[in-house]
Amino acid sequence: MTPELMEEGAQRIAAYQAAQAARVGQTESGGRAAGIGRILKSGEVDVTHGRILYLDDVSVSFDGFKAINKLSLDIAPGELRCIIGPNGAGKTTMMDIITGKTRPDTGTVFFGSTIDLLRYSEAEIAQLGIGRKFQKPTVFEQLSVFENLELALHTRQGRERDVWASMTFRLNDEQSDRLLEILHTIHLSDSATKLAGNLSHGQKQWLEIGMLLMQDPKLLLLDEPVAGMTDEETERTAELFLTLKGKHSLMVVEHDMGFIRRISDIVTVLCDGAVLAQGTLDQVQNDERVIEVYLGR
């Protein structure tokens, strides 16, 4: 989430609270809220070819430097794929390309077998069901955990400037159920009314993951999710990711090998903007080329 979105979000929640206060006595069911609930359901992604994400021969240069160099990679629906690689390997740039933040010079990037991601904007890609978590948590510190999750539903539409939608937005039953379920999943049920600013670093990270989950993404991209976490928080995050696997497809970039060992099936090693090796963690850790890269050349 960008700072501008955060600023707008803070304004919107104030408007929302005011609207809610004014709404006391109104009926709960039907009407506009039910309509919003329907819009929130996004379309299906065609995974009949066994891939939720498909990158082929993707390259991008920055000032002549090939940050991504003929990268090909795919991910199966429900898979939890771990990506490792030395600093500067192109891991974050790859996520930038998938999410539409950076356009590759050449190559193919598909979401399922029919959605050509290169034809969509960053906002549209988020709406298609690709959620991204940056390294630094960007929760609304001055709002409660509950409000942060509530707000996350609302930003899905890419209608940040739609004041009318803000004023009339409220959770329907299905959305409330999902919010409570996600609170439980991210281990924050007991902290629902707590200000996000008062959470620990790890809890903020979980809240941000919860905010992504509110949008029910099909694919989640997580860049160094356990950086700065305590051992206990890291273990809880591993458990969380293992619960998400299957329901969502996940791409996790991380340096913490203990964490990778705990959650990984297939590990992809990125180096110099391309796939250097792929396999189980043991396989890639015993690969001569990988050892060489990690020992430094």
Ligand SMILES: Nc1ncnc2c1ncn2[C@@H]1O[C@H](COP(=O)(O)OP(=O)(O)O)[C@@H](O)[C@H]1O
């Ligand atoms: N917007 C950009 N402009 C110029 N160089 C960039 C840009 N983004 C990334 N790079 C360069 O591309 C390379 C890959 O970076 P990055 O994807 O951040 O690697 P990783 O996440 O694997 O550490 C680095 O050498 C980095 O300096």
Ligand SMILES: [Mg+2]
């Ligand atoms: Mg990075």
